[in-house]
């Protein structure tokens with residue numbers, strides 16, 4: 001099979017993995033005349049995302065889509081009737097370098113089905129990264145998928161070459177994983193995440209203790225991430241977010257990626273026939289953002305009774321509508337924590353508001369200048385030239401103002 005055909009098969013097989021993004025890496029450049037690739041800003045490399053938010057600036061492939069495991073949600077499972085292919089280590093290295101030279105990519109995202117054993121597969125994945133870094137002095141971004149059962153020495157070596165490592169938790173609940181991916185062991189997954197966290201902490205300490213000018217031992221400077229498939233089981237958004245909060249807290253993950261389940265050919269009857277609405281994935285990302293940057297707890301984002309995020313309105317607005325007793329908020333006096341809970345107020349806008357109000361009072365026109373969606377925020381705030389009517393927040397129909405109107409579908413003739 002030629003490399004082009006392998007690429008078609010192995011890039012297609014990798015597309016279901018959402019956990020690739022190149023944020024948070026260390027800066028490297030090749031201005032010293034050695035090596036190839038740069039992640040420094042202003043060096044002509046930009047991050048590029050597909051309309052659905054997935055990163056497309058990395059060469060995203062599997063080493064092989066053959067796999068010993070039979071995870072029901074996966075198109076590469078052993079019982080799947082799909083064409084199989086396998087790259088050699090040298091083929092992935094050459095493709096990465098060729099694509100990099102043509103400026104198609106800024107790095108590599110490499111995962112693999114499990115062949116022979118976890119150690120054998122991980123060793124092959126590590127060899128790609130080692131060859132790129134040590135033989136070709138490649139300085140672009142590398143994200144490696146880690147196989148939980150692999151030997152500790154291989155994982156340490158993976159961290160030496162990769163910017164980011166990831167292990168997919170797959171589904172939020174242990175019982176679902178046992179049903180959908182019987183060969184996977186959630187304890188091994190969590191144990192390896194724990195090992196990664198320790199190595200990341202050690203590397204951080206090592207960097208602090210290393211005198212300026214010396215090179216500190218390196219371990220995945222862009223941290224670890226994971227992916228959860230949404231909609232392959234019956235887990236509610238509340239359960240998904242609680243699992244994410246636990247992962248962020250226990251293993252200091254940089255990101256949890258949410259990937260809406262896509263029905264696959266010849267799927268098991270245990271799986272849903274339809275994909276969940278893509279907007280559910282989007283709402284989970286918004287909720288995740290609220291946990292990481294806006295001070296929300298996982299438990300308060302989702303309505304307890306419903307267990308699911310609204311698909312019609314964003315989670316912060318939905319929270320504000322459930323907690324109207326906390327509004328309207330006086331923008332001139334409110335603390336940062338409270339301002340962050342106002343619908344439409346982003347973190348940067350809140351910092352600008354706090355800086356501005358020391359000098360002058362905030363008016364409606366100032367919000368527009370800060371690119372705050374004024375119509376969304378006004379019912380919840382008091383400004384020097386605005387106070388919402390006392391009935392507005394009590395109005396049963398306030399939520400309707402923000403819900404997108406139903407549209408008559410067009411006819412195709």
Ligand code: SF4
Nearest residue numbers: 067069071074077113
């Ligand atoms: S281990 Fe499971 S999820 Fe990973 S490639 Fe194999 S079948 Fe797919």
